[in-house]
Amino acid sequence: MYIPTANRKLICQALFKDGVLVAKKDYNAPRHPEINVPNLEVIKAMQSLTSRGFVKTQFSWQYYYYIITDEGLAYLREYLNLPQDVVPSTFKKVVRAPAPSRFGDRPEREDRGGFRRDNEGYRRRNFDENRKEGAGEGFRPEFRGGFGRG
Numbered sequence: 404m405y406i407p408t409a410n411r412k413l414i415c416q417a418l419f420k421d422g423v424l425v426a427k428k429d430y431n432a433p434r435h436p437e438i439n440v441p442n443l444e445v446i447k448a449m450q451s452l453t454s455r456g457f458v459k460t461q462f463s464w465q466y467y468y469y470i471i472t473d474e475g476l477a478y479l480r481e482y483l484n485l486p487q488d489v490v491p492s493t494f495k496k497v498v499r500a501p502a503p504s505r506f507g508d509r510p511e512r513e514d515r516g517g518f519r520r521d522n523e524g525y526r527r528r529n530f531d532e533n534r535k536e537g538a539g540e541g542f543r544p545e546f547r548g549g550f551g552r553g
Contacts (some may be wrong), residue, residue: 404447412438413485414448419479422491424449424469428462445506 406414417438418424426435426449427530432442449469452458457475461468471491480487 404444406444406448410444411448413438414445415483418449418452418469418471419476419483419485419491422476422493424471424526426467428465428467444474460526 414424424445426442426445427439428446430443430446434440435442435445438445446467447466449458449460452475453460453469455478457472457478459470459472461470476494479485480489509541
């Protein structure tokens with residue numbers, strides 16, 4: 404398919420800017436939502452780059468997802484006359500500030516006396532050694548058939 408050079412450059416610039424490109428599978432759409440180019444030309448230009456191994460294509464839910472490869476990166480640098488230090492935004496490393504302490508100036512557990520410092524016996528407050536645990540002496544369960552499952 405013939406794609407005007409100006410449109411092909413716009414498509415390649417959009418691909419190089421982000422490193423990825425998304426196009427809806429709508430061949431009759433008058434324009435691509437992000438680029439001022441017919442959607443069919445975007446799909447066909449990406450199809451051409453895919454066949455040459457410059458772009459990887461993923462299709463899902465009626466959308467084409469195009470991801471630039473390393474070979475495609477070199478090709479677009481040459482095609483668009485860009486220097487080596489210019490990279491797509493998806494290739495840039497994001498520098499994040501270290502996460503602040505979640506507890507602020509709160510001391511560690513050892514400084515506060517450790518775990519269960521004063522509540523060791525909270526479950527057995529009224530413990531009687533003579534008291535027998537479990538069901539009482541008069542408890543006699545009776546199992547008859549015909550009730551419940553099975």
